[in-house]
Amino acid sequence: MRSDPTRPDARSVYVRDMFAQIAPRYDATNRVLTAGLDEGWRRRAIALLAPPRGGSILDLCCGTGDVVFHLKRADSSLRVTGVDFCSPMLQGARERAQHARYGDVAFVEGDVTALPFDDESFDGATMAFSMRNVVDIDGVLREVLRVLRPGARFVNLDVSKPRNALWRRLFGLYFYGVVPLVGGFVGGSRQAYAYLPSSLTHHPDGVQLRDRFARAGFEKAACVPLVGGAIAVHTGTKPVREVAAAGGTEAS
Ligand SMILES: C[S@@+](CC[C@H](N)C(=O)[O-])C[C@H]1O[C@@H](n2cnc3c(N)ncnc32)[C@H](O)[C@@H]1O
Numbered sequence: 001m002r003s004d005p006t007r008p009d010a011r012s013v014y015v016r017d018m019f020a021q022i023a024p025r026y027d028a029t030n031r032v033l034t035a036g037l038d039e040g041w042r043r044r045a046i047a048l049l050a051p052p053r054g055g056s057i058l059d060l061c062c063g064t065g066d067v068v069f070h071l072k073r074a075d076s077s078l079r080v081t082g083v084d085f086c087s088p089m090l091q092g093a094r095e096r097a098q099h100a101r102y103g104d105v106a107f108v109e110g111d112v113t114a115l116p117f118d119d120e121s122f123d124g125a126t127m128a129f130s131m132r133n134v135v136d137i138d139g140v141l142r143e144v145l146r147v148l149r150p151g152a153r154f155v156n157l158d159v160s161k162p163r164n165a166l167w168r169r170l171f172g173l174y175f176y177g178v179v180p181l182v183g184g185f186v187g188g189s190r191q192a193y194a195y196l197p198s199s200l201t202h203h204p205d206g207v208q209l210r211d212r213f214a215r216a217g218f219e220k221a222a223c224v225p226l227v228g229g230a231i232a233v234h235t236g237t238k239p240v241r242e243v244a245a246a247g248g249t250e251a252s
Contacts, residue, residue: 012111015133016086018192019063023088027064029187033179041226042070042128045157045233048224053077055123058147060112060140061130065093065105067157071126072102079104081122085111113139120149128157131209132199141216150240154218160225160232161205171230175200206232 022029030038046067051057054077059067062082071080082105084090090107097105110116112127113136125144134140144154159175162168176197183193204212206223209232213221218236225232 009135011135012085014195018189018195019086020088022187022189022192023064023086023092025187026089026092027066029183029193030066032186033182037227038066038129039070041157041231041233042067043074044224044226045126045128045155046070046074048233048235049124049126049153049155051075051078051124055079056121057081058083058115058117058122058125060115060125060127060144061133062093062107063089063130065096065107067126067128068093068105068107069096069100069102072105081106081108081117083108083110083112083115083117085109113143115143115147117147119146122147123149123152125152125154126157127155129159131156131158132196132203137204137209137212138216141213141218145217145238148238150238153235153237154213156209156234158203158232158234159200160209160229161200161203162225162229163206164228167228167230171228175230206234209234 019026051071053075056079057071059071059080059082062068062084063086065082068080068082071078082093084107087109090109093107097107108116112134125148131137131140148154162171179197180190180194183196184190187193206225206229210221210223213234213236217239219239221234221236223232223234
């Protein structure tokens with residue numbers, strides 16, 4: 001975690017301002033850039049979360065609420081909270097929630113490296129297309145573990161790095177070449193859509209990120225590649241503490 005979470009670092013401020021700039025056209029641009037496939041990837045991520053009925057789920061970096069609304073459509077009994085540090089993105093989410101009349105959804109302004117929630121308050125957590133943007137991945141994983149109840153699962157959906165060299169090259173041409181052009185045209189900011197692909201360059205690949213999940217303390221850390229590894233879903237479960245029969249002490 002950053003030493004002072006109330007004072008965001010320069011990269012976080014840059015990321016927040018960039019999303020504020022593209023917020024009004026964010027959803028439409030996503031659909032164009034992925035030819036609508038992103039909706040299916042979100043549904044797949046939610047299937048891997050397998051949230052318990054009526055459970056309380058946290059969506060980190062919720063943006064305009066896509067994952068939140070997918071969760072509600074998958075199971076209307078879920079109580080879903082989205083958290084994001086970009087106020088115009090949250091505004092879009094709140095308008096969509098009002099329009100669709102979803103109950104039991106809340107949108108909270110906050111930084112995912114210092115989550116504004118109590119320990120062990122959620123039955124599951126999701127994050128989509130955002131881990132590349134956070135400055136401190138290990139800090140986010142620590143925070144997710146803190147707010148999850150023992151046995152609850154975390155599912156992270158994001159762009160990744162295909163292992164096959166030819167597919168990696170072809171995907172790179174699209175991601176680094178076409179995305180900034182089309183994103184600039186449809187999304188209204190070439191600069192923002194040039195930053196997004198570059199956020200992948202120094203991001204861990206699928207295996208490395210899975211190992212970061214395990215090192216952070218998640219059990220059953222796994223990476224499920226989609227689209228030949230261009231997209232990946234990482235999953236991990238918060239360990240259940242065993243309460244010793246005699247004496248009542250807890251062991252991890
Ligand atoms: C690419 S959008 C993804 C939005 C949404 N999850 C989706 O699937 O469409 C990334 C979001 O992450 C948010 N974000 C980035 N870093 C953050 C941080 N440290 N704390 C909270 N939100 C953050 C941005 O404001 C933005 O809304």
